Amino acid sequence: MNDARLSRRQLLSLGAAAALSPALRLYPAASASIAGRAAWLSALCCLPPLLLYAWLFGRLIGRRRDGEGLAELTLRALGDKAGRAALLLYGLWLLLYAGFVLRAAAERFTVALFPQSEPAFFVLTLGLAALAASLCPPRALARMARMLFPALLGVILLLLLVSLRQIEAENLLPLAGRDALPALRGALPVAEVLLLGLYAPGFLLGGLEKRPGAFRALALWLTGMCLLLAGLCAAVLGCFGAEITARLSLPFFTLVRNLVFFRTLERMEALVVALWLFPDFLLASLSLLAAHRCLRLLPGAAPAGGGEEPAVPAAGRWMIWPGGAAAVTAGLLLAPTGSALTLWSERIVPAGQYLAAGLFLIIYMVGTVKKRL
Amino acid sequence: MRKKGFREFALALLLLLLPQLCGCASLTGQRREVEQLRIIQTVGVDYAPGGVRLTLAAAAGPEGESPGAGLSGTGRTLSAAMEQIRESSVEEELFLGHVRAILVGQEAAEHGLDDLLAAISRSADLRLDIPLYLVRGGTAEELMNGTAGEKLGITEILQAARLREERRRGEKRSTADAVERSLIRSGSALVTALRFGDAAEAGEKSAVPAGFGVLQDGKLCAWIEPEDAVGAELLCGGTASRELSVLDLGGLPVSLELERGESAVAPVWNTDGSLRGLDVTAKVRACVLETAAGSADGLARYDDYLTGQLEAAVSERIGRVLQLARQQELDLAGLGGRLARADPKRYSVSDQQLGALLPSLEIRIAVQGELTHSYDAKDV
Numbered sequence: 001m002n003d004a005r006l007s008r009r010q011l012l013s014l015g016a017a018a019a020l021s022p023a024l025r026l027y028p029a030a031s032a033s034i035a036g037r038a039a040w041l042s043a044l045c046c047l048p049p050l051l052l053y054a055w056l057f058g059r060l061i062g063r064r065r066d067g068e069g070l071a072e073l074t075l076r077a078l079g080d081k082a083g084r085a086a087l088l089l090y091g092l093w094l095l096l097y098a099g100f101v102l103r104a105a106a107e108r109f110t111v112a113l114f115p116q117s118e119p120a121f122f123v124l125t126l127g128l129a130a131l132a133a134s135l136c137p138p139r140a141l142a143r144m145a146r147m148l149f150p151a152l153l154g155v156i157l158l159l160l161l162v163s164l165r166q167i168e169a170e171n172l173l174p175l176a177g178r179d180a181l182p183a184l185r186g187a188l189p190v191a192e193v194l195l196l197g198l199y200a201p202g203f204l205l206g207g208l209e210k211r212p213g214a215f216r217a218l219a220l221w222l223t224g225m226c227l228l229l230a231g232l233c234a235a236v237l238g239c240f241g242a243e244i245t246a247r248l249s250l251p252f253f254t255l256v257r258n259l260v261f262f263r264t265l266e267r268m269e270a271l272v273v274a275l276w277l278f279p280d281f282l283l284a285s286l287s288l289l290a291a292h293r294c295l296r297l298l299p300g301a302a303p304a305g306g307g308e309e310p311a312v313p314a315a316g317r318w319m320i321w322p323g324g325a326a327a328v329t330a331g332l333l334l335a336p337t338g339s340a341l342t343l344w345s346e347r348i349v350p351a352g353q354y355l356a357a358g359l360f361l362i363i364y365m366v367g368t369v370k371k372r373l
Numbered sequence: 374m375r376k377k378g379f380r381e382f383a384l385a386l387l388l389l390l391l392p393q394l395c396g397c398a399s400l401t402g403q404r405r406e407v408e409q410l411r412i413i414q415t416v417g418v419d420y421a422p423g424g425v426r427l428t429l430a431a432a433a434g435p436e437g438e439s440p441g442a443g444l445s446g447t448g449r450t451l452s453a454a455m456e457q458i459r460e461s462s463v464e465e466e467l468f469l470g471h472v473r474a475i476l477v478g479q480e481a482a483e484h485g486l487d488d489l490l491a492a493i494s495r496s497a498d499l500r501l502d503i504p505l506y507l508v509r510g511g512t513a514e515e516l517m518n519g520t521a522g523e524k525l526g527i528t529e530i531l532q533a534a535r536l537r538e539e540r541r542r543g544e545k546r547s548t549a550d551a552v553e554r555s556l557i558r559s560g561s562a563l564v565t566a567l568r569f570g571d572a573a574e575a576g577e578k579s580a581v582p583a584g585f586g587v588l589q590d591g592k593l594c595a596w597i598e599p600e601d602a603v604g605a606e607l608l609c610g611g612t613a614s615r616e617l618s619v620l621d622l623g624g625l626p627v628s629l630e631l632e633r634g635e636s637a638v639a640p641v642w643n644t645d646g647s648l649r650g651l652d653v654t655a656k657v658r659a660c661v662l663e664t665a666a667g668s669a670d671g672l673a674r675y676d677d678y679l680t681g682q683l684e685a686a687v688s689e690r691i692g693r694v695l696q697l698a699r700q701q702e703l704d705l706a707g708l709g710g711r712l713a714r715a716d717p718k719r720y721s722v723s724d725q726q727l728g729a730l731l732p733s734l735e736i737r738i739a740v741q742g743e744l745t746h747s748y749d750a751k752d753v
Contacts, residue, residue: 112497113497115497124390125387125390128383129387132384132387166502169714170707170710170711170714171554173714174714176717176718240550240554241550241554241558243558244494244501244554244557247494258500258502267470267471
């Protein structure tokens with residue numbers, strides 16, 4: 001399980017491509033229901049606090065030694081017992097989240113494309129693909145993300161361009177001072193998505209050569225993602241208005257269904273929904289890999305440093321199998337109905353994401369105070 | 374060796390399963406052959422006691438049968454009616470992914486469009502911006518079946534109506550999402566109306582323009598006459614390609630073509646900050662299409678008079694629509710939203726409240742007309 005030869009750009013692409021999966025599921029509708037027509041500003045509102053988080057997170061990963069990822073760093077910062085407890089929490093959370101990603105992707109298929117089909121089939125297929133990917137070296141996943149992200153970005157930008165004709169100013173304006181607070185509250189779903197894209201690739205940092213400038217790279221990444229999400233939300237809101245957007249399950253894909261390309265091509269949503277398999281696949285695989293990075297340290301291997309790949313217990317690799325099985329099982333069981341999935345999507349998963357992201361700040365503080373970092 | 378064999382097995386399994394995700398295979402039971410699909414292009418919705426009656430028209434059957442042949446079914450809900458059509462139809466598969474327009478009969482509109490709009494929002498097949506038309510004085514089924522034997526089927530007739538409306542109203546045309554948005558924001562909406570009538574082609578029947586239907590809380594409550602449609606379109610933002618007839622100095626009829634018209638709405642405030650009235654200003658550009666023989670076309674005085682007539686005609690039509698809005702206490706043209714954009718700092722009255730305020734507001738209408746040119750031979 002050699003993580004070597006990863007580049008920072010690959011990891012950032014992996015985070016960005018993976019974040020596109022929950023972004024398009026969650027963001028326009030969730031923010032529109034909170035912030036109304038000001039929702040398109042929500043992505044920009046969350047940039048300052050996210051930059052602050054990125055600065056602290058950058059300081060944490062700046063303390064890593066060569067060959068260390070977030071899991072090894074956590075163990076070193078918190079010590080043996082607390083560190084393993086934290087890793088167990090992260091591992092379980094990431095497996096659960098991988099299951100949720102599989103279930104949410106399946107829901108998109110049944111809602112947008114195949115109304116009479118069972119989500120279990122899609123959960124199983126995507127779960128198997130993610131398991132296969134997590135058995136490969138992480139650089140394969142990262143390289144795939146590096147190739148896919150420009151394609152996904154190109155598709156989004158093309159869709160935004162085509163949707164420009166249908167955008168109505170009255171759906172986006174006017175905005176008044178009283179819209180500021182809702183716009184800030186509407187930033188919560190955006191922050192949830194971007195925090196995940198920020199910290200999850202951190203578990204693969206072991207394969208990245210230690211270099212300065214982590215914060216600058218993260219800040220640029222965050223700014224680009226916030227602008228992209230703001231543009232995306234403006235397009236959806238501009239076409240449908242906040243009231244309708246808030247009611248839709250998958251507003252972005254509904255927008256695609258409405259678009260006519262060059263006055264001739266329409267009903268392209270099947271292609272776009274199918275294309276969005278890749279972010280789902282990358283996110284599920286990344287979650288499985290990250291969970292494995294946490295769980296493999298539990299049996300007792302000490303984290304290594306000093307330019308070497310952390311020692312992985314020989315038995316560590318087998319954990320991917322039960323991990324994958326657990327994620328697929330979670331995907332099959334955790335939200336049997338659409339309303340249960342909404343509950344997970346709007347309450348449980350956001351809470352888990354904020355806790356997971358927040359715990360890294362605690363790890364940084366504890367590690368600094370105890371002079372372990 | 375065993376490991377390699379397992380990898381190959383896993384890869385083969387994945388290659389088998391992955392095409393299912395993009396509909397390229399049939400394990401999910403979703404595969405449909407194009408030849409087996411009856412592609413529905415127009416849907417008619419009518420009231421039936423205790424439920425709804427649906428009529429579907431396809432562009433052309435797989436065997437080339439005439440377009441517009443209707444399939445009808447009745448049920449308590451739209452889905453039930455659709456299910457009845459599926460059950461009783463000999464067609465293999467009804468495909469709703471290319472529905473071009475939805476027609477709603479007058480009685481169904483009087484009972485309310487909320488269920489229909491909700492069904493469109495939920496549908497995995499229908500577009501949200503699907504054009505909506507009301508059938509004035511009749512049912513959608515009558516209109517669809519009445520045009521079934523004609524040279525042009527209902528789908529082609531509605532396509533022509535859609536193009537006409539696009540030319541006149543641009544993106545402001547009455548689509549399902551625009552109607553729903555307007556109902557949410559102001560409690561009212563305008564929907565383009567058609568009626569079953571004689572086509573320009575001799576002996577043919579068609580769907581002819583019949584103004585607008587006014588919805589209040591989702592239910593049809595009034596009509597705007599076709600001659601006042603220009604006023605409604607101007608109040609909604611703008612219009613184009615409309616013909617207007619006025620009288621010249623000698624009382625002879627003159628045809629003008631409204632090339633472009635746009636309006637602005639500005640609030641008038643009381644000193645205490647409350648809304649006192651509205652200033653509605655419209656700018657219209659028109660050209661002379663046709664004058665009667667013997668008219669004084671070409672003289673400056675004649676053009677000035679026609680410009681005055683144009684302004685008066687447009688003002689009268691805007692006035693009649695606003696009068697209807699005041700009577701019904703409806704912000705039917707979304708004026709509240711326009712006021713909010715014109716003066717967002719001071720405007721705090723929601724769209725819904727503007728409708729209730731309308732009867733008490735002072736409304737001033739000012740129209741600025743411009744005659745650009747004349748197509749008439751005498752002008753040369």
